[in-house]
Structure formats: structure tokens, C-alpha cells
Amino acid sequence: MRAQLQPGPVRVERISIVAGEAERFTATLPAGVPVNEAIAKAFQAKGYRGGVMEMRGGAFAPLRFVIPALSSDPRYAAYYSETHGGPGPARFVQMNATVGEKDGKPFSHLHGSWTGPEGRPQAGHVLPLETMLAEPVLATGWAIEGAGFVVRPDAETNFSLFMPERWGRAPAEASGALVKIQPNEDACLALEEACTRLGWRSARVRGGVGSLVGARFADGRLLEAVATEVLVQEGGVAPDFSGCPKASLSVLAVDERGLIAEGALAHGDNPVLMTFELLLVPG
Template sequence: MADRAVRRWSVPDRQLQQPGPAAAERFESFAGTGRRFSFELQPGLSLNEAIATPLATANLRAASLVIEGGAFAPFHYLMPALSTDGLHAAWYSDTFSPAGETLMERGNVTFGERDGAAFIHCHATWIEPDGRRCAGHILPHETIVSQPVRATVWGVETIRMVSEPDAETAFTIFHPVPVSEPAAEDTGPRTIIARVCPNEDITGALEAICRKHGFAGAHLRGGVGSLIGARYADGTRVDDIATEVFITGGFVSADARRTRIEITMVDTKGGITRGDLERGDNPVCITFELCLEEA
């Protein structure tokens, strides 16, 4: 419990004032027995339904997915944007709806529930009908699968991911909730479902999550969230406030020299960057949902 109550990692200089009081515990995380499987999102269904139906059949209420290939039509999405309402630290754009069929590249999905119904949060990259490569937040109910999309799932049956109002950010966001303790006879890798709060360095927080659960190392299986710009290990900088981010790879280790977090990010101007994050200088903007599998 100490890792949640006492911060053991550095706080980046870049910070955003949130509308509500900061929660005392800067991340929420629970571990259970992980399950992994693959399937295809079927044409004619909304993105939300195409994911929710097979995961409900598998009795999962918290999962992270990697989705690749296929296409959507119609397709609707949002971009990150600066806040103009005097309340939120960041916001999002008006809806973009390119005409025609949009080809999926790759994305991450957090699966859980909102208001008692299955709900997803998806950040991705894609190719629009005019050939432009774009990225952002896909609207799950309005977007329809037009060609099968490959999906790989990492989930935990004993955890729920619930989207609820958050006092600190004034957004409705996912956080993990334990349902039951893993059964002794369960087999499979220990897997963590987590959420990191604003202004926390994502690398330090991930290492603290692993320490809390006794993981010497963990594979980053997925993550959806936002950072206050970015500082990459190769020296690339993104100087922005609002971004949309998803995990493309990485490993978290008790030995900090081995920790590597690779992301894809889109900023408020539509610029897309990808790379390994610099340690200690990448604070969360609003939230970051994560799935880690013990190595």
C-alpha cells in the first residue's frame, strides 16, 4: 500500500492545474489472473458492439486490446484540443467524419463499462480516404466496422474497469475496481489493470505499480491516455498541453535501466510522433489506463 500513499518517483516540471482536488493516491491498480485471446471485429457492427460482444461471452469486464488492419465506414473521431470552458485542463475537438472508408492501422482499446453497459476507450492511427495518415480518439458507437479488424485481448475476470465521474479532472473516466480475489486454481500470467492520475510521470508511476504488486518485470500490453506533450529518449520534443496517446510497446522493470515505454501520440495540431519516452519527464495530462502482464 505504501506505493500508493507515498510517491517514490520524481514529479516532472510540466504540470496542469486540474479543476478539483488531487486524489491522495496517484494511481489505482489491481492484479488478477490474465487471459489472452484473439478474434476479428465483424463488419456491420459498431466498434463498441464488435468488441463488447465477444468480451462479454468471455466473461471479461476489464481488458486491453490491440486492434490492427481492416476498415471503418462511417468513421467518426475527435482530436485533442485546448480547453476554453474555464474548467477543464484540456478538452477535445469537434467531431471529424471523413467521407468514405477509413483504413485502420493500429490502436489500443480499454474495455470496461459505463452506466452499466459495455463501453470502450480507443486511441489509434488510420489512413483516411484522401490518403492522409491521422490519429486520435475514435467514437465507439458512431463508428461502424466495414472490413474485419484483427484484435488481441488481454483481460482479467476478477476486475471491472468502470467509467465514472472523477472529481479531480471533472471528466468521466475509467478506473479499475476489484470484483473478487483470483481463485487458487486459476492459471495464467498475473496481470495488472491500472489507471494513473494527472501530473504523474508515467514511467515512475508504472514502476511503482509493479513494486506494489511484487512484479520484477512486466510487459506493457496496452495503454490509452494523454500526456502533457512529450519528451522522447532520442531528444524529440512535443510542446503541447492536450494530446491523445496509446502504448505501442514496452517493458517495465525493477531495474530502471531496462524500463522502456514506446508510445504513439497526436497533438492538438494533428502532428503524430512515435518513440520511446524519456524517463522522469512525461506527466499524465488527464488519465492513463494501462495493462501490464508479469514477465
């Protein structure tokens, strides 16, 4: 399996999991305010500080985004491109968000796919403080009672990244779990381990944003670029013929050249580059 050397010490805990009581909710995100603010208010209205959110169909105006890039700085294994975008509108197909807090304030990590004014498909890391919705959008969120994502320094990557944390009491039985996967762990294998640790025979992925060391698909296609960002289109874990958990992930990926590919990932051959964040629900 491919791997990418990181600048810092390898974190002992490779898969961070915080489980608790999950709630699914819907919210209409308003137009004309930064996406970060719209998402934060939707979670606050339900009494939560974060979780994950999915949006399908809508428009950005303006849109600001970056795509992954190689790093010329030895302090980082990869970095971001210059900022792209324009006044819009750009019609988006899907946007996934990890929602939490950064420096004590609401913050969202967004990956999306859209069609620009010129009709060309694009994808990338949407800048939540600079991007606005052009029209109200119906979104679906999931949150964990007494837990959420908080941006913390990550010595392994030398970035500050979302980590799942608990501030409330853990329930006797969990109906959801926040998950964060460290670099060079295969995304599918990590989900299987998460289910094993949680004692779940099956689970569904909600939200889902991250980066991979390239992307190898089940049909043999390969995005060879080192820096590749992804959003999960569909994912889950189910027992295989022997009863062991077997994960599947379908993603949309964009690499450092702006090339886009989508489909089911090859099992066991897609190491995380920087981070992979999601929420799991059993069943």
C-alpha cells in the same frame, strides 16, 4: 517536469491497481456494427466485462473521431475538438482499447492511428458508438477474472473516467493487473511503482491509451502542445543494472494541432494530462 493544473482536488491514490488472474484471447470483430458493440461482444463471449484490446490492420467505414483541444471552460484543464471523419474507408494501422462499463452498459475508450482516403496519416480518439469496421478484424484481448474498468466521476479532472475495480475474490497470485494513472504522474515512473507494488521484477504493457502534457521523446523531440493523446505501441518494465525496475514506453502521440509523432518516450519527463489506462502482465 512539466505539469498541468487540474480544476479539482488531487486524488490521494495516484496509481490505481487491481490485480488478478489474466487471460489473453483472440477474437474476430465483425464489420458493419459499431466498434463498441463488436468489442463488447468479444469480451462477453469469453465471460468478461472488460479489459484491454489491441488491433492492427483493418478499415473504418464510417469513421468518427476527435483530437485533444484546449479548454475555454475553467471546469476542465483540456477538452476535445469538434468531431472529424467521414464515410471512409480509412485504413487503420493500430487501435488500442480500454474496455469496460459506463452507466451499466459496455463502453470502450479507443485511440487509433490510420490513413485517410486522401492518404494522409491521422490519429485520435475514435468515437466507438459512431464508428464501424469496414471488414472483419482479428483482435487480441486481455482480461482479469473478477475485475474490470468502470467509468466513475473523477473529481481531480472533473471528467468521468475509467477506473479499475474488483467484483470477484482476489487470487493468491496475480498474473495481470489493471492500471490507471492520475494526472501529473510520469508514465514510466508510475509503471515502475506499479511493478514494485505488485512484486514483479519485469512486466509487459498490454493495450494502453492516455494523454500527456505534451510529449518528450528519448531522442530529444518534443510535442509542445499541452493537450496530447497517445496510444502505446510497445511498453514494459525490466530490471536495470542495479536490479531496480526501469520502464520504457514507445507511443504514437497526436496533439491539439493534429501533429503526430511517435517513438520512445523520455524516461521521467512525461506527465499524464488526464488519465493513462493499461493492463500489465508479468514477465
